[in-house]
Amino acid sequence: MSPQLAGVLQLTALIAALALAYRPLGDHMAKVYSSEKNYTPEKWIYKVIGANPAAEMRWPAYLRGVLAFSAVSVLFLYLLQRIQGSLPGSLGFSSIDPDQAFNTAASFVANTNWQSYYGEQAMGHVVQTGGLAVQNFLSAAVGMAVAVALVRGFARSRTGELGNFWADLVRGTVRILVPISVIGAIVLVACGAIQNFSGIHQVGQFMGGTQEWNGGAVASQEAIKELGTNGGGYFNANSAHPFENPNPLSNLFEIFLILLIPFALTRTFGRMVGSLRQGYAILGAMAVIWIGFTALMMWTEFAHRGPAFEIAGGAMEGKETRFGIAGSSIFAVATTLTSTGAVNSFHSSYTGFGGGITMLGMQLGEIAPGGVGSGLYGMLIMAVIAVFIAGLMVGRTPEYLGKKIGTRQIKLAACYILITPALVLGFTAVAMALPTPGDSMTNSGAHGFSEILYAYTSGANNNGSAFAGLNADTQWFNTTIGIAMLLGRFLPMVFVLALAGSLAEQKPVPETAGTLRTDKPLYAGLLVGTILIITGLTYFPALALGPLAEGLAS
Numbered sequence: 001m002s003p004q005l006a007g008v009l010q011l012t013a014l015i016a017a018l019a020l021a022y023r024p025l026g027d028h029m030a031k032v033y034s035s036e037k038n039y040t041p042e043k044w045i046y047k048v049i050g051a052n053p054a055a056e057m058r059w060p061a062y063l064r065g066v067l068a069f070s071a072v073s074v075l076f077l078y079l080l081q082r083i084q085g086s087l088p089g090s091l092g093f094s095s096i097d098p099d100q101a102f103n104t105a106a107s108f109v110a111n112t113n114w115q116s117y118y119g120e121q122a123m124g125h126v127v128q129t130g131g132l133a134v135q136n137f138l139s140a141a142v143g144m145a146v147a148v149a150l151v152r153g154f155a156r157s158r159t160g161e162l163g164n165f166w167a168d169l170v171r172g173t174v175r176i177l178v179p180i181s182v183i184g185a186i187v188l189v190a191c192g193a194i195q196n197f198s199g200i201h202q203v204g205q206f207m208g209g210t211q212e213w214n215g216g217a218v219a220s221q222e223a224i225k226e227l228g229t230n231g232g233g234y235f236n237a238n239s240a241h242p243f244e245n246p247n248p249l250s251n252l253f254e255i256f257l258i259l260l261i262p263f264a265l266t267r268t269f270g271r272m273v274g275s276l277r278q279g280y281a282i283l284g285a286m287a288v289i290w291i292g293f294t295a296l297m298m299w300t301e302f303a304h305r306g307p308a309f310e311i312a313g314g315a316m317e318g319k320e321t322r323f324g325i326a327g328s329s330i331f332a333v334a335t336t337l338t339s340t341g342a343v344n345s346f347h348s349s350y351t352g353f354g355g356g357i358t359m360l361g362m363q364l365g366e367i368a369p370g371g372v373g374s375g376l377y378g379m380l381i382m383a384v385i386a387v388f389i390a391g392l393m394v395g396r397t398p399e400y401l402g403k404k405i406g407t408r409q410i411k412l413a414a415c416y417i418l419i420t421p422a423l424v425l426g427f428t429a430v431a432m433a434l435p436t437p438g439d440s441m442t443n444s445g446a447h448g449f450s451e452i453l454y455a456y457t458s459g460a461n462n463n464g465s466a467f468a469g470l471n472a473d474t475q476w477f478n479t480t481i482g483i484a485m486l487l488g489r490f491l492p493m494v495f496v497l498a499l500a501g502s503l504a505e506q507k508p509v510p511e512t513a514g515t516l517r518t519d520k521p522l523y524a525g526l527l528v529g530t531i532l533i534i535t536g537l538t539y540f541p542a543l544a545l546g547p548l549a550e551g552l553a554s
Contacts, residue, residue, distance in 0.1 A: 007326025026267025059501030113232030140228030143373030153500030184223030192246030231341025318349025339371030341464025356547030
């Protein structure tokens with residue numbers, strides 16, 4: 001069997017698995033967020049935190065809950081790292097330096113999981129399981145809660161109430177993330193991923209020295225890092241490490257976990273707004289972009305240029321032989337079109353165009369299908385903009401799901417799409433202009449510029465994957481990328497929730513013969529075109545200086 005055919009079969013199997021899970025999971029999530037029943041463990045949690053799950057919140061109160069909870073989470077994780085040296089189960093590792101502790105706390109709370117450290121050489125069991133793994137659950141649940149609040153904004157009318165943040169947070173964690181993660185961890189252990197709390201032990205002699213590895217609760221953390229589109233890794237090699245991702249089966253399963261909830265949320269959206277066809281339209285737009293990017297990546301990396309590529313069967317540099325080009329390409333697209341950031345290969349070693357595809361996937365806003373929760377609300381923001389553009393074309397007041405898209409709504413949507421590019425391009429420009437940040441680049445020229453552009457693209461879009469080659473463990477990059485992660489995560493949420501509140505207050509507009517049908521393939525195509533045009537106009541100059549210049553020169 002040729003590697004290309006094997007890649008097509010893997011992609012086909014992945015699509016089939018996602019299709020089978022789409023309906024039951026989407027319907028289950030709709031029931032979870034529409035339910036008025038509280039399970040006993042949830043009641044205990046509400047009692048501890050002093051929350052009333054039945055109390056409805058307007059968007060300012062909902063936002064205060066999101067920000068307050070996230071601020072406490074950052075502080076807790078920062079302090080946990082700073083006292084690591086005094087904790088049991090630290091494996092002898094010292095406490096984390098202030099700048100790196102801030103960067104890591106911001107990263108995991110912002111669902112980014114950017115890591116400027118070697119996981120197996122810096123973090124003990126308590127920080128890994130009691131800090132990082134816990135935030136993998138909670139940050140994902142926060143994103144899902146905000147997405148559901150926006151969906152309620154479309155579904156409700158004549159009220160500014162968007163539900164209860166604490167109820168959405170707890171239910172998303174207890175009823176969705178935890179059960180699937182338990183099953184996922186068991187599957188990964190069966191595939192060969194490790195799950196223990198062993199200490200550091202010597203595994204052999206290599207070139208006159210010793211090789212040492214520490215164990216850890218890897219399978220359980222791997223499951224939620226992929227399911228919650230968190231990223232990061234227990235080990236520095238991330239999902240290329242055999243303890244995290246042992247074989248092609250585990251690799252395909254991890255990709256499945258990455259895409260599972262973001263795609264299924266489109267059915268949840270359809271259920272909650274009372275029109276499954278609307279959910280299918282959003283799903284179609286996401287799927288077109290994802291399949292298109294995957295096919296383009298596989299074509300780019302399989303292209304034979306020169307004897308080295310021909311002997312290897314494609315661009316194998318930086319890729320694990322047990323996954324091959326196809327498994328690596330599918331994983332790379334899945335992880336950068338979502339906010340996962342886990343990697344099973346070095347994106348810096350991809351061809352110039354291949355590296356550009358990973359960057360462009362993040363720069364689209366990670367909406368195809370995007371992160372858990374963030375992908376859906378990002379795509380719905382783009383849907384609002386697409387409707388507005390269509391309305392301008394035909395001279396009608398734009399409407400989406402029975403809600404008028406007026407001046408206030410389009411201003412909020414515009415602010416949302418401007419935040420991340422401003423962070424990415426602004427920080428990249430400053431880093432390139434200053435003398436010190438450039439010292440962290442391993443390469444010069446277009447590839448060196450791509451290293452810095454990728455780092456801020458990954459941070460501000462809450463992806464967390466690294467281009468490799470850039471030494472990001474400096475005070476400059478730890479601080480600026482940490483700021484980019486926090487602003488890139490929580491500033492957009494302000495505008496999402498404000499938009500949700502303004503939509504919920506509206507009176508539904510009856511559908512007429514002139515109403516744009518947003519549940520048709522024509523609109524899905526318009527939505528895809530809008531996304532690509534807006535991203536292209538925003539990032540093309542920067543991409544032309546980096547991956548495009550490198551690709552054309554090779």
